[in-house]
Amino acid sequence: MAEIHREFVGLPSPLVGRAGAGGHPCQGVYHRPAGERPRTAFIATHYNVDFSEHYLAEYLAERGYGFLGWNTRFRGNEAYFLLDHALVEIGVGVRWLREQAGAERVVLLGNSGGGSLMAAYQSQAVEPNVTPVPGMRPLEQAYGLPPGDLFVALAAHAGRPQVLTAWMDPSVTDETDPLSVDPGLDPFDPRHGPPYDADFQHRYRTAQRARNERITDWALAELEALRGGRARDRLFAVPRTWADLRMIDPAIEPSDRRPNWCYQGEPAKANYGVFGIAGSCTLRTWLSMWSLRTSQCTAAPHLARITVPSLVVHATADTCVYGSDARTLYDALAAPDKSLEFVKADHYLQDPPTARPRAADLVAGWLADRT
Known part of the structure; x- marks a missing residue:
């Protein structure tokens, strides 16, 4: 097993200050093979779940990739979530991968609820469309976000609403x-x-x-x-x-x-x-x-703006994400190069024990074909 280097990354947000206790609004952990600076790196973020130690991070690092498990200031803070603010803070992580970690290709990994969130990020980066909720000002920082180069949806829902x-x-x-x-x-x-x-x-x-x-x-x-x-x-x-x-x-x-x-x-x-x-x-x-009426956290409209190579992976034993979710995501993607794959596993790929390495092999194999 390859030695994995883990680096804590704490960065300022363009939108809010550093916490009085010292914590940065944007935080995560970068996983990479020890002694290497991978040319390709993943970033995974969720609406509110802490992804800093994401379950695929070590597996993909073992296979030669960088992996930034990234959190916006809304981690564990779902009650106050605002989409346009979160997208700006995902952009902080993407820029760090390109400018500091040396990644030449960035893979946006949308896992679970993060599927629609990372789709919204790419959508906003390539064709700005996300608007603020009533009573809030547009964010100038939400324009000019660095796009990803590939997109992966893993055990992902069709959208928050x-x-x-x-x-x-x-x-x-x-x-x-x-x-x-x-x-x-x-x-x-x-x-x-x-x-x-x-x-x-x-x-x-x-x-x-x-x-x-x-x-x-x-x-x-x-x-x-x-x-x-x-x-x-x-x-x-x-x-x-x-x-x-x-x-x-x-x-x-x-x-x-x-x-x-x-x-x-x-x-x-x-x-x-x-x-x-x-x-x-x-x-x-x-x-x-x-809200079904006003939320912009629905995946399909954002997927229609994603043209980079894309992979949808569905876990067939998932108790709350279904085959129809995976097909909805796949059908909505505008990417000419897109694939739909299946793994027999639960939502977090914990059962069977081989599910996580198998999923990492699947993703790494797909990516290797697109070097």
Whole structure:
């Protein structure tokens, strides 16, 4: 096994100052083969998950590549996420790879939720299109971002508003009461399933979209009500977001996944727990990240601006990313050179134990063919 050199990278953000305790807003860890300066390097960033020690970093470094697991200031801070700000801070990492690490080619790795985020980065770099949420100024730093040279989507969702809406429990009747329920839409009422018939699935999906739209209507109205007052934004909670019917019923979009399971365990328990995506939001974060109507975190429009060689890798035993997600990403890519590959593994490629090295071989092999 090759010796791996790890370097902590802490850099200023063009948008906010350094923390009083000393931390830089932009931070990550650069992995590379010891004694080498790779000509090709990856960068991986997520909306809020810490990617500094990403699970593929060492594997790809062993195969001769650099890997910057990179965090914006929104790591662990999802409630305050703003897309245009995050893209500027991803650009800090890309510039460091080119100007300091010596990378001649940069591969944008969009893993999990990071798929749509890194797609948005490349999209903004090649054809600026991301606009600020209501009440915020455009960022001049969001123009002239350095683009990547290749793009990889790994176990990636189709977009932040899409994944939230697909996971939402539409039986919530009162957003301020996490126990409120419409019995006619309750996915955990055995009278409905599983298995769930086509009529229930249709009503359920329609009601999920309606719930997302209701929250957007409310958020826009709240922002308008705050205009001119002391407060510019406010926090609110979004309960019950582990209720995709596919999590419960394996007959819907069959795959190698574990039935009746999600990233937080059994859906019926997770759905009524306190850990969930979009659990805490500001009004502007909802509009920036989660709203079907206003969010620019949907992958497809950004993928339509990506023309560099691109690879989509789907983990077939993923409990919450499905084959349709991978096909949506692949079909939306504008790249003439694009590939869709599959690995039999869970979302984080932990099971089976060979999944991570196999995925690294797959990505490295694809990349080697494009030197």
